[in-house]
Structure formats: structure tokens, C-alpha cells
Amino acid sequence: MCELLAMSANTPTDLCFSFTGLTRRGGETGPHKDGWGVAFYEGKGIRCFHDSDASASSRLAEVVQTHPIKSEVALCHIRQANVGEICLANTHPFIRELWGRYWVCAHNGQLTGFRAPEGFYEPVGSTDSEALFCDMLNHLRSHCHRDDSLEQMVERLVKLSSHYASQGVFNLLLSNGDWLFTYCTTKMASITRRAPFGPARLKDTDVTIDFEAETTPNDVVSVIVTEPLTTDEKWDIYQPGEWRLWRQGEVVMKGGAEN
Numbered sequence: 001m002c003e004l005l006a007m008s009a010n011t012p013t014d015l016c017f018s019f020t021g022l023t024r025r026g027g028e029t030g031p032h033k034d035g036w037g038v039a040f041y042e043g044k045g046i047r048c049f050h051d052s053d054a055s056a057s058s059r060l061a062e063v064v065q066t067h068p069i070k071s072e073v074a075l076c077h078i079r080q081a082n083v084g085e086i087c088l089a090n091t092h093p094f095i096r097e098l099w100g101r102y103w104v105c106a107h108n109g110q111l112t113g114f115r116a117p118e119g120f121y122e123p124v125g126s127t128d129s130e131a132l133f134c135d136m137l138n139h140l141r142s143h144c145h146r147d148d149s150l151e152q153m154v155e156r157l158v159k160l161s162s163h164y165a166s167q168g169v170f171n172l173l174l175s176n177g178d179w180l181f182t183y184c185t186t187k188m189a190s191i192t193r194r195a196p197f198g199p200a201r202l203k204d205t206d207v208t209i210d211f212e213a214e215t216t217p218n219d220v221v222s223v224i225v226t227e228p229l230t231t232d233e234k235w236d237i238y239q240p241g242e243w244r245l246w247r248q249g250e251v252v253m254k255g256g257a258e259n
Contacts, residue, residue, distance in 0.1 A: 002092070002108045003032055003226040004188070005076040006173045008180045008246035010220045012070035015040070017202070017209050019076060020065045021229040024204035026055030026078040034081040035091040038064060039104045040071035041177040046102050047071075050091045072248070073180055075173045077106040089125035093173070094133050096121055099146035101176045105133040108226055109169030109185065136160050136174075150179070154245055154253055157181055161243060171226065180246040182224050184238035191235050192222040192249060200230045220249035 005022045007015055019038065027033030033054035040047045047069060055061045055078050077092035084090040093106040107129035114128045119138030123130040136157075144156055157174070161183040164170045172183040182188065195218075197211035215221070224246070228235040238244075245253040 001082075001169070001226075002077055002079045003030070004106055004108050004171060004173050004224070005226075005229075006106075006175075006180055006182065006224040007071070007074045008222045008224070008249050009072050010248040010250075011216075011218070012072055013219070013221050014068035014070055015074050015076070016065055016068055017200070017207070018223050018225070018229055019061075020207055021202040021204050022076060022078060022225070023055035023058070023061045023065065024202075026058075026061075028056035029204040030078075032078040032080040034079040034086045035088070036061060036076070036078045037091045037093050037106075038074065038076040039093045039095065040069045041073040041102075041104075041175070042071060044101060044177060046095065046104065046177075048093075048095065050088055052086055052088045052091055073175050073177055075104050075106050075175060075180075077108075077173075082110050083128045084126035087125070090127045090130070092129060094130045096134070096137055098137055098141060098176070101178075103137060103174070103176050105129075105136075106173045107132065108171040108187075111164060111168040111170065114164075114167060132164055132170075150245075151253075154181070158183075158243055158255065162241075165241070173224070178247070179252075180224070181243070182238075182246065183243040185240055187226050188224065188238035188242075189226075189228050189235040190222060190224045190238070190244070191228075191230075191233055192220065194220045194249075199232070201232050202229060203231050204229070222246060222249045
């Protein structure tokens with residue numbers, strides 16, 4: 001399986017601390033050594049980094065760890081390959097344009113034998129993850145409209161996610177830069193940091209940060225991951241079938257498998 005990391009914040013925030021912890025799991029403290037990628041939204045633009053090498057030893061990952069790229073929404077993925085060869089085309093997150101916005105997707109899991117019908121969006125690589133992302137966007141393009149309400153859009157996303165989850169493991173991060181949609185079938189956790197801020201220590205490497213020195217009293221920053229990254233904070237664990245829509249660091253909509 002792979003591991004996911006996302007951030008939703010109400011002010012441009014860097015991902016250096018969390019990204020440093022996650023990259024250690026890419027071939028050092030974890031087996032996810034088959035590539036990595038991260039996407040940072042900057043307005044309607046995206047700054048992306050992908051590498052088919054292990055993140056724990058990637059020089060490019062070192063650059064991202066030490067360069068504080070500020071973003072309100074970011075998505076990251078470290079890969080343990082199960083479908084598709086190890087190559088750049090198969091590294092997440094995947095990116096497509098829909099309705100004048102870049103949509104970004106990262107997936108953890110496997111949909112055995114998944115085959116998407118042909119449509120406007122086609123996968124470049126050979127992963128089931130990219131195929132289902134294209135299938136999802138093809139459904140949205142056919143059944144929704146750019147002027148639909150957020151509630152209508154999320155209703156469609158939840159139905160699609162439940163359909164994919166019925167075929168295998170489907171842990172999803174999806175964003176259009178305005179919001180972040182997350183769906184869990186097996187493992188996902190989140191933490192929302194707000195004033196009063198305190199220190200935090202990473203599980204996977206000897207790094208501690210004092211968030212009070214890095215933030216303002218009005219900041220709200222939420223991090224969503226496959227497995228908690230810190231040892232001294234209380235993480236909120238998703239339930240199987242649970243979904244949440246994040247905006248500006250807050251959960252604005254949520255539901256379970258029965259919804």
C-alpha cells in the first residue's frame with residue numbers, strides 16, 4: 001500500500017515538517033520506496049514535484065523538505081507499487097484540468113481488475129489509481145456542470161467513491177484548489193492545529209517543531225494522512241466509509257458509508 005498526506009489551511013502554509021516525516025517512510029522507516037510526488041496549489045496554479053526514486057534518498061525530496069513553499073492546499077503521495085511499473089508516469093498525485101481549474105488526485109489502495117470505459121480523460125500511466133481518477137472526472141464532466149452547487153458536486157463524489165470502494169481499497173485525496181475531498185475505506189487520520197499552538201515531534205525522524213513560533217493566532221492548519229506523523233499529538237481517526245470535505249482548514253461537510 002501507499003501513504004497519503006494532504007494539507008488544508010486558511011492561510012498559505014508550508015508543508016516542510018509533515019513532508020519530512022512522510023519521506024522517511026519512503027524506503028527508510030517504511031516500504032514505500034517506489035516513487036513520490038507532491039502538488040502545492042498557488043492560487044489557480046500548481047507547483048508539482050515527482051520522482052520515481054525512493055523519497056527517503058531523493059535529492060529532490062530534500063529540496064522540498066527545506067524549501068518552504070506556501071500553500072493553502074497541498075497533496076502528497078509515497079508509493080509502494082502494486083499495479084503498474086515503477087516509473088515517473090505512475091507516480092501520484094495525478095493532475096487534470098476541468099472547468100478552468102486543475103484537479104489533483106492521490107489514491108491509496110487497489111481496485112482489482114478495474115477497467116474504466118473510454119472517455120474524454122485517459123490515463124497516461126498504467127495504474128488503477130490514474131484510471132479511476134480519469135473515470136471520476138469523466139463522470140463529473142458528463143453528469144455535473146461548472147455552476148452546480150458544492151453540495152451537488154459532493155453528492156456525486158460520494159456516490160462515485162462508494163462505487164469504487166465496493167471494488168477494493170479506496171483511500172482518496174481529491175482537490176480543485178478550492179476544497180479538499182477525502183474518502184477512507186481502511187486508514188486515514190487528521191489533525192487540526194489552531195491557537196494555542198504547541199510543539200510536535202515526528203515519529204519517523206528526530207525533528208521537533210514549535211508551531212507557536214511559526215504561526216499567528218488566527219491560523220488554522222489541518223493535516224490529513226494515512227498514518228499519524230507525530231508522537232505527542234492526538235489525531236482524529238477516520239472510520240471505514242467516512243468522507244470529509246475540507247476548506248480553509250475546517251471540515252465543512254462530512255458523512256459516512258450510509259450517506
